[in-house]
Amino acid sequence: MEDSIIDDGGLEGCIEEMGELAKDKSPYLGMEFPSEEAVYEFYNEYGRIVGFSIRRDYCNKSKKDGVMTSRKFVCYKEGEREKDKRYTMIKNPRSETRTNSKAFMHISFKRELLKWIVSKFDNNHNHPLHLPQCTHLMPSQRKVYDAQGINIDIADETEISLKASHDLISAIAGAKEFVGFTREDQKTYLRAKRQRNLQYGEAGSLLRYFQQQVAENPYFYYAIQLDVDEMITNIFWADHQMITDYGLFGDAVSFDTTFRTNKEYCPLALFSGFNHFRMIVIFGAALLYDETAESFEWLFETFLDAMSGKKPVSFFTDQDQAMAKAISQIMPEVFYGLCTFHLMQNALKHLGYLFKSGSKFSSDLKACIYDYENEHELIEAWNSLIDKYNLQENEWMKRTWRKRE
Structure with missing residues (x-):
């Protein structure tokens, strides 16, 4: 076991100690603060001690001068997620994270004192609280501080991998729970750094190239999406040859984001297909700030606009949920298929131990993908594959089978 794991006796003592500390740090009515940010930091620290994450809820502002007059902070599990009305049955629902928790703290601004006052407070949580050694994973506690950012930048500039640099920072801190951010937070930090570094010189050069x-x-077609701060996020372009090729060979399109510039964590997305000589042709390219459903929706809309609205007959991608959601929104009538290359790559990722030397799992799985046109024969072959390799409880195999249609 790792040194960071606490035994039962140590855990009970730690919980008791945190409980005593929470009593001393607990909010009370009339408590004063110099600013709204100070209130957030205080309540967030209280949440860390008790074992819950917080977030800002609503605020009220004066109609006369627009000054904020009150603010409500709530438990991160407050409220309930709205049901997805687009589908009557959802095959792979997201795990529920909200429990309609009623815990909150309400503050009011007293103009005569120029202070914020705690006006209401409720500590009624209807969910289990986080254990002390897990509080670093709570959303409101995860933050990359300036000193840590320097270490991340140095590791990135020396081309140390993301996992290795996070492990190094964890070792320096003493354990992962003392770092204060996850590997995904570190990846987000590097993406944001790329965006901050995309200053006028670089962005201007790119725009000048497109204009030329x-x-x-x-x-020649290009489009740029800006965020609320008018910073470049997503970029798409297609030249005359790409547009011409799409008009001739665009019935079947493959979309791939695995071409990634590792240093900047900026996915390079390619729309591609085959010509009449079975040579690969490119229909369009994009640089994406992230791989969210919103980014893909913008990209697919832009791609169709560049191609005069012509939609492909078949569209092939990997097993990415964000892509699937965007395709259902922008091109619901297009046949959506899974790329067999990515299917095998995901199989290697989830079932790598079955690809060892001497195993026939790879050939058996490929047989299920390529060799059967009759549905009954495919079902028999798949069930035989599941039984042969004891994969009855494997979630990835279950999800893949549900998507076969």
């Missing part, structure tokens, strides 16, 4: 291409060939 448009001047030389009016059929």
Whole structure:
């Protein structure tokens, strides 16, 4: 066991100690603070001690001068997630994270004192609280501090892998629970750094290149999406040859984001297909800030706009949920298939131990993918594969089978 795991006796003592500390740090009515940010930091620290994450809820502002007059902070599990009305049955629902917790703290701004006052407080949680050694995983506790950012930047510049640099920072801190952020937070930090570094010189050069291409060939197409701070996020372009090839060979399109610039964590997305010589042709390219459903929706809409609204007959991607959601929104009538290359890569990722030397799992799985056109024969072959390798409880195999249609 790792040194960071606490035994039962040590855990009980730690919980008792945290309980005593929470009594001293507990909010009370009339408590004063110099700013709204100070209130957030205090309540967040209280949540860390007790074992729950917090978030800002609503605020009220004066109609006269727009000054904030009150604010409500709630438990992160407050409320309930709205039901997805697009489908009557959802095959792979997201895990529920909200429990309609009623815990909150309400503050009011007293103009005559220039202070924020705690006006209401409820500590009624209807869910289990986090154990002390797990509080670093709570959303409101995860933060990359400036000193840690320096270490991340140095590791990134020396081309140390994301996992290795996070392990190194964890070793320096003493254990992962003392770091204060996860590997995904570190990845997000590096993405944000890339966006911050995309200053006028770099963005201007990119725009000048696109404008030059448009001047030389009016059929060159490009589009740039900006965020609320008017910073570049997603970029798409297609030249005249790409657009012409799509008009001729665009019935079947493969969309791939595995071409990634590792240093900047900025996915390079390619729309591709085959021509009449079975040679690969590119229909369009994009640089994405992230791989969310919203980014994919913007990209697919932009791609169709560049191609004069012509939609493909078949669209192949990997097993990414965000892509699937975007396709259902933008191209619901298009046949959506899974790329067999990515299917095998995901199999290797989830079932790597079955690909060892001497195992026939790879050939048996490929047989299920390629060799059967009759549904009854496919079902028999799949069931035989499941029984042969004892995969009855494997979640990835279950999800893949549900998606076969």
